[in-house]
Amino acid sequence: MKAGCSGGGCSSGCGSSGGNAAPRVVPEIDSEAINTGVPFDERRLNLGATPTKGTFVTFIDLDLTVECNLRCTYCFKEKWNEHMEERVAFDAVLWLLHASGPTKNVAVNFMGGEPLLRFRLIKKLVPFGKRRAWQLGKNIHFGMTTNGTLVTDEVVSFWKKWGMGFHTSIDGTPEVQDRNRPTTGGRGSSQLVEKSVPKVLQYRPHTTARSTVVPDSAATLVESYKYFRSLGYINVAFVPGGPSFWSPESIQAYEKELMGVCDLVMDEFRQGRFIYLKGIDDAIQGIIRDKRPNHACGAGRGLLLVDIHGDIWPCHRWNKDHHQSWRIGNIYQQFDDLVRAELDRPNHTDLLEQNCEICVANKFCAGGCPAENLEETGKVYKRHPNACELTRVWARAGQYVHDVLLKEGNATFMAHYYKDKNSQLN
Numbered sequence: 001m002k003a004g005c006s007g008g009g010c011s012s013g014c015g016s017s018g019g020n021a022a023p024r025v026v027p028e029i030d031s032e033a034i035n036t037g038v039p040f041d042e043r044r045l046n047l048g049a050t051p052t053k054g055t056f057v058t059f060i061d062l063d064l065t066v067e068c069n070l071r072c073t074y075c076f077k078e079k080w081n082e083h084m085e086e087r088v089a090f091d092a093v094l095w096l097l098h099a100s101g102p103t104k105n106v107a108v109n110f111m112g113g114e115p116l117l118r119f120r121l122i123k124k125l126v127p128f129g130k131r132r133a134w135q136l137g138k139n140i141h142f143g144m145t146t147n148g149t150l151v152t153d154e155v156v157s158f159w160k161k162w163g164m165g166f167h168t169s170i171d172g173t174p175e176v177q178d179r180n181r182p183t184t185g186g187r188g189s190s191q192l193v194e195k196s197v198p199k200v201l202q203y204r205p206h207t208t209a210r211s212t213v214v215p216d217s218a219a220t221l222v223e224s225y226k227y228f229r230s231l232g233y234i235n236v237a238f239v240p241g242g243p244s245f246w247s248p249e250s251i252q253a254y255e256k257e258l259m260g261v262c263d264l265v266m267d268e269f270r271q272g273r274f275i276y277l278k279g280i281d282d283a284i285q286g287i288i289r290d291k292r293p294n295h296a297c298g299a300g301r302g303l304l305l306v307d308i309h310g311d312i313w314p315c316h317r318w319n320k321d322h323h324q325s326w327r328i329g330n331i332y333q334q335f336d337d338l339v340r341a342e343l344d345r346p347n348h349t350d351l352l353e354q355n356c357e358i359c360v361a362n363k364f365c366a367g368g369c370p371a372e373n374l375e376e377t378g379k380v381y382k383r384h385p386n387a388c389e390l391t392r393v394w395a396r397a398g399q400y401v402h403d404v405l406l407k408e409g410n411a412t413f414m415a416h417y418y419k420d421k422n423s424q425l426n
């Protein structure tokens with residue numbers, strides 16, 4: 001089910017964790033500390049607070065908490081130590097089952113903060129959602145975006161039992177990870193994540209090592225790639241974050257390093273191993289497909305966020321005080337079709353304020369992350385110039401890999417990208 005940050009060059013992926021000294025026991029939230037905005041007694045799930053027009057909602061991000069055990073240097077979350085009350089979480093699942101209308105397959109992605117801080121709630125919520133979906137003749141899939149620091153054997157067993165998916169974030173070599181993603185106590189988080197990686201890869205070998213790259217780490221991609229491979233990752237994403245922090249020099253360093261990573265990836269192809277490299281893969285798919293996608297992601301269309309208060313937003317990057325005009329509603333109050341209509345359009349690329357016609361990335365770029373655009377330029381359909389330039393780096397690197405391996409007739413490359421064009425490139 002495509003709905004999340006699949007193609008937006010999204011730099012989200014904030015993490016959390018407890019620090020090297022933190023116990024590996026998953027802490028549970030103190031329910032006394034909960035603040036839901038709407039007084040408890042007044043809250044009644046409003047099944048009328050669902051879309052009356054436009055796309056059915058089939059996927060929600062669910063912020064179980066905004067508490068986090070990491071303090072990533074680039075994190076965009078504004079609040080700390082606030083948590084979703086259990087009842088709101090259960091109601092949000094019921095809300096999705098109704099907001100999805102006749103659609104049979106729906107999905108929930110637990111987010112935060114760090115969602116595994118709410119593992120005890122998750123253990124009740126998933127069986128509840130599965131049972132209620134079954135009663136309504138639907139299928140519901142659960143997943144989570146976690147920083148990987150609280151993944152225990154019990155967590156992995158639970159994932160396996162319920163077929164859950166997950167996204168994990170790891171920024172690079174221990175030095176990079178410790179610098180970018182310190183714990184609340186200011187210590188590094190690399191050791192915590194390293195302990196989780198074997199469990200995670202044993203369950204899902206194709207899990208992506210998802211790295212947020214900032215200018216300070218732009219010159220470390222080759223080393224980080226080697227490190228990820230040594231851990232066993234075969235899917236890797238180096239996603240630049242915070243476009244306004246980049247300079248021409250740091251973008252140049254990013255391109256040089258990414259080209260170095262491409263050379264290493266091509267060597268692996270030559271040895272018969274397929275390595276997925278986010279951005280490069282997007283660019284190659286675009287070259288072969290020769291048709292631009294209409295949307296970067298599903299935000300505000302099939303995908304919405306329900307935050308800790310039950311408020312509804314386009315996705316997990318929008319629920320900020322200064323974005324109040326983008327609040328779509330609340331599961332206990334109302335759903336504003338007009339607010340959502342700004343995003344629920346058949347084509348976003350036609351609305352972009354860039355010169356996409358002459359851009360080398362225009363076969364795969366659909367305008368980047370709309371939420372990031374809003375933060376950087378004040379407009380959903382206008383990108384920061386650095387964001388475009390960083391996307392063009394992906395385009396040039398993808399073209400390089402495509403042309404070299406195509407010329408060589410590399411069997412692994414051809415089998416993956418050209419064997420069955422129709423099925424591979426959708």
Ligand code: SF4
Nearest residue numbers: 005008010297315369
């Ligand atoms: S708008 Fe939201 S879902 Fe879309 S790419 Fe950005 S962060 Fe991801």
Ligand code: SF4
Nearest residue numbers: 354356359362365388
């Ligand atoms: S100009 Fe910017 S938005 Fe348009 S295709 Fe190029 S990178 Fe994407």
